[in-house]
Amino acid sequence: MKKKFSIIFLLSLLLLIFLGSYSLLSVSPSQNYPNNITLSSPENIVIYVNSTIYSDILDSINQYKSDIEADGYNVSVYNWSDLAPDRIIRANNLKSNLTLEYNLNNIIGAVLIGQLPYAEYENLSDPYDHIPYCGYNFACDLFLMDLDGNWTDHNGDNFYDDHQPTSTGDLYPEIFIGRIDPYSINHPNQTQALIDYFNRNHLYRTGSLPRYNNSVMYIDNPWESTSEEWKGDMEYLYDDITLINSSYEITDAQNYIDALQQNYEFIWSFIHSNHTHHGFDWTPSSGTFVNYSQIANLNTKALFYNLYCCYAAKFDAMDNLATHYLFSSNYTLAVFGCARSGGFVMNRYLYNPLSNGKTLGESFKLWWSNDQYHSHGHGPDDMNQKGNCLLGDPLLKIREPSENSGPSGQPNFLHLLIALCIIFGIITVVVIISFKMSS
Incomplete structure (x- = not known):
């Protein structure tokens, strides 16, 4: 009787393990509102806010910082100001700070709020791009994301025109960048536009946005x-x-x-x-x-x-x-x-x-x-x-x-394969137990 009870208990336990394993394997990582997930290990993020709007949107920035810290990130905020007269110098100053943060704190990305510097790239090899606002020179955020490539302005016109790997770096981005800036649309109240944006951002994160x-x-x-x-x-x-x-x-x-x-x-x-x-x-x-x-x-x-x-x-x-x-x-x-x-x-x-x-x-x-x-x-x-x-x-x-x-x-093939392996393992155990009982 004890032997029969042990076998039933073992089979029940194996069944529960299978069901639990399959549910873990098959559930999508984003079934719930995705920004309520805590990271297993904190990752570092930097927020840069243009100093001319910093105090006006401080409450929104604090709410946003709190929201992303709740997701498990470590967050630093810069009240950013740069009075350098040259656009390309301002872009390089920001990139130098991003590179420092990457080297010291291993940041994974940055959020740029308000008017923040950007570099421009030009395509000297395409004559059809020599049209204003149609690609001859264009804003290039890859410049701020690729921290170890070599960017060159060969003709000295403040537009980069060459991008090459180095002996220790490549062309790929080390970090990501996202810009949140209403300046270019002549919004009648740019401060309010940013406040409204972060309000709906918070609603999304808390599951309240349609x-x-x-x-x-x-x-x-x-x-x-x-x-x-x-x-x-x-x-x-x-x-x-x-x-x-x-x-x-x-x-x-x-x-x-x-x-x-x-x-x-x-x-x-x-x-x-x-x-x-x-x-x-x-x-x-x-x-x-x-x-x-x-x-x-x-x-x-x-x-x-x-x-x-x-x-x-x-x-x-x-x-x-x-x-x-x-x-x-x-x-x-x-x-x-x-x-x-x-x-x-x-x-x-x-x-x-x-x-x-x-x-x-x-x-x-x-x-x-x-x-x-x-x-x-x-x-x-x-x-x-x-x-x-x-x-x-x-x-x-x-x-x-x-x-x-x-x-x-379509189900993920790896998930199905693992589930089949679990099923095969349970069947094998059942066959071995049945064989021992019959003998």
Whole structure:
């Protein structure tokens, strides 16, 4: 009788171990609101705040600092001021401080609030880029992220034009950067714009901001043929995806405005653009357009954007589209985009880390370094990517919409393999026990 009871107890224990192991393996890392997760070991973050607005938004900064400390980060705040007359010197001064923080405190990233320095890069090899605000020179936040590469201004015009590895460093970013700055949109009250931003940031972190757990991909005609390929990338992050292209409906300015006002959590746009306008079916003589003032007055619902829209994130240009998306809404928290022609390609290397619980900033940093860099010409020395940037809080995470971490809701293969091994182990134990009982 005791022997039979022991066998039953052992089998029950093995069953409980299996169920517990499988639940741990199969639950998504971002099922709950993702910014309530405490890190296993503290990581260091630096916040830089422009000194001219520091005191006006101090309460918001303190709340934000408290929020990210609750996530397990160690946070330092700089009241940053730099009166150097030369733009490139100011950018290098900020980079020197970032490098010091990285070397001494091993920071993983930084948040830049208000007008903070930036470097500009120019493409001397592309004659078509010699157009103001169209890519000849462009803001390049990779300069602040890559702390050990060699950046050179060969012709002394205060625009970097060469980026090379060194004997001890490479081209890849060591840290991530996120900018939160309404200056370029001529907001009537920039202090209030920042206060409002951090209010909704806090609401998101505490689960009080409306979320729709879905996405829309708005693809204008030039990219229609690759719609399914791009959609495969988005499936790493969302199951509920609405695809809008001319195969389904007419893509034009009014149709896009209608889409912006729907309840989508993430909007991924593929539209010909300059820094102030989106152009649909844009040719020299025709097209329909959405401009920055329309974006400013829509109060769009999306929390996150990825703008595959040339120049839309040229954050140093007045009334750029990306900054309007970020601040002209009661909901938006972050915008991925490009400060020159180009944008994010091979987005599975951005969306897959996000789906596995990485922050926006960590995913941005990982995207630069994916394993397809050399074979597909993607990476930090690809001129069409060099202007890519993140506007908004880089420490936010996006909740994964399903319990699985593979694309299209497919179970993760490794999880299934481990579960099968556990099942096989239990069966083996049961067979051995049965054999001993029969003998």
